[in-house]
Amino acid sequence: MYLIADIVISIVLVIGGFFIFVGSFGLAKLPDTMRRLHGPTKATTLGVGSILIASMLYFLIGQGNLSFHELLVTIFLFLTAPVSANVIAKAYLRKNGDGKSDADAERRTPAEKAAPVR
Amino acid sequence: MIFYASVFAAVAVSIASLLTLYRLLIGPHVTDRILALDTLTINAIALIMLAGIFWETTTFFEAAMLFAMVGFVATVAFCKYIVRGNVME
Amino acid sequence: MTATILPHPLLSLAVFVVWILLSNHVSVGVFVLAAVIAVAVPSMTAVYWPGRPSVRRPMVILEYAAIVLYDIVVSNIEVAKLVLFRRGDSLNSTFITVPLDLESPEAVTVLAGTITMTPGTLTADYDHEGHTLMVHCLNLKDEAEAVAQIKQRYESRLLRIFQ
Structure with missing residues (x-):
C-alpha cells in the first residue's frame, strides 16, 4: 500500500520537474516572443500542478492530514495562467506586433486609446 | 524513493530557473523579461512546495499561495504599465 | 428579496x-x-458586477471540464515534443482568426482561457468589431481544421452552457 503510494508520488514529482524544465527550456530556446509564450504558459502550469498534487498526496498519506491549500494554489494558477499569457501577448502586440496589429493600433482613435483596457 | 524523486525535481526546477534567468538577462524585448519573471515566480512556487516535501513541513503553503497571487498581480501590472504608461489612473 | x-x-x-x-x-x-x-x-x-451570467446544465460543465483537463495533458506532451525535438525556426507559427458565435463576455473569456491552455494555441487578442479571436498557433498544420476543432470541441459546448 505504502509502496504503491510512494511510486505514484515519485512518478508525479518526476513528471512535474520534467514539465517545469521543458517550459523554461522553451522560454530560453524558441526564437521569438509569441513562440516563447507557448512554453511557460502550458508546461509550467502542468508542472507546478503535478508537484502540488504530489505534495497533497504526500501529506495525506504520510501524515494523514488532508490539506486543500495545494488544490487552491493549483486552481488559482490554472485560472490566472491564461490571463497573464493573454496580457503579455497583448502588450507585445501593442508595442511591436506584426502588420495586422499595427493596422489595428492605427485604426484606433485617440479617445479609444485613452479608454481603460478591460 | 520520494527522496530521490524530489531531489530530481528540485534539480530540474533549479536548472529551469537558471534558463529563465538567462532569458531575463538577454531578453531582447521587454515582454520577454516580463514573461521570464512570471515563469520565475512559478518556478519559485514549485521550489517552495518541494522544500515542504523535503523537510516534511506544512508551513510553506501560505508562502506558495502568496507567491502565486503577487506574481500574477505583478505580471498584469507590468504589462499594463507597458501598454498604457501608468498602472493606476 | x-x-x-x-x-x-x-x-x-x-x-x-x-x-x-x-x-x-x-x-x-x-x-x-x-x-x-x-x-x-x-x-x-x-x-x-451589473450583469448576472446565466449558467445552465451542470452535466455539460463537468463534461467540458473533463475534456479540457484531458486536452491540457495531451497538449503539454505535444508542446514538450515540439520544444525538445524541433528547431525553433522550423515551427510553422502563425496567427489564425476564429469567428465567434458566443455572445456573453463570460463565455468569450472562458473560451479564450481554454484556447490558451490547450494544444499549441494561444489567444492573443479579441476584436470587438469583427467579434473574432486572434489565436496564435505554435505549429499550424491546417488552418480550417484548427478553427473547426476549436469551434466544435469547445464552442458548441460553451454555447449549450451559457445560452
Whole structure:
C-alpha cells in the first residue's frame, strides 16, 4: 500500500520537474516572443500542478492530514495562467506586433486609446 | 524513493530557473523579461512546495499561495504599465 | 428579496467554499464566518458586477471540464515534443482568426482561457468589431481544421452552457 503510494508520488514529482524544465527550456530556446509564450504558459502550469498534487498526496498519506491549500494554489494558477499569457501577448502586440496589429493600433482613435483596457 | 524523486525535481526546477534567468538577462524585448519573471515566480512556487516535501513541513503553503497571487498581480501590472504608461489612473 | 441579499448566488457559493478550504479545518466558527463573508462580499461589490451570467446544465460543465483537463495533458506532451525535438525556426507559427458565435463576455473569456491552455494555441487578442479571436498557433498544420476543432470541441459546448 505504502509502496504503491510512494511510486505514484515519485512518478508525479518526476513528471512535474520534467514539465517545469521543458517550459523554461522553451522560454530560453524558441526564437521569438509569441513562440516563447507557448512554453511557460502550458508546461509550467502542468508542472507546478503535478508537484502540488504530489505534495497533497504526500501529506495525506504520510501524515494523514488532508490539506486543500495545494488544490487552491493549483486552481488559482490554472485560472490566472491564461490571463497573464493573454496580457503579455497583448502588450507585445501593442508595442511591436506584426502588420495586422499595427493596422489595428492605427485604426484606433485617440479617445479609444485613452479608454481603460478591460 | 520520494527522496530521490524530489531531489530530481528540485534539480530540474533549479536548472529551469537558471534558463529563465538567462532569458531575463538577454531578453531582447521587454515582454520577454516580463514573461521570464512570471515563469520565475512559478518556478519559485514549485521550489517552495518541494522544500515542504523535503523537510516534511506544512508551513510553506501560505508562502506558495502568496507567491502565486503577487506574481500574477505583478505580471498584469507590468504589462499594463507597458501598454498604457501608468498602472493606476 | 434574494436579489438584494444574494445578488450573485454562484459567487457567494464560491466564496463560501474557498474560505472553508483556506482555513483548512472544519468547525462551527469557520462555517459562520464563511457564511458572513459569502453574503457580505458579493453584496458590497455588487455595484461592479451589473450583469448576472446565466449558467445552465451542470452535466455539460463537468463534461467540458473533463475534456479540457484531458486536452491540457495531451497538449503539454505535444508542446514538450515540439520544444525538445524541433528547431525553433522550423515551427510553422502563425496567427489564425476564429469567428465567434458566443455572445456573453463570460463565455468569450472562458473560451479564450481554454484556447490558451490547450494544444499549441494561444489567444492573443479579441476584436470587438469583427467579434473574432486572434489565436496564435505554435505549429499550424491546417488552418480550417484548427478553427473547426476549436469551434466544435469547445464552442458548441460553451454555447449549450451559457445560452
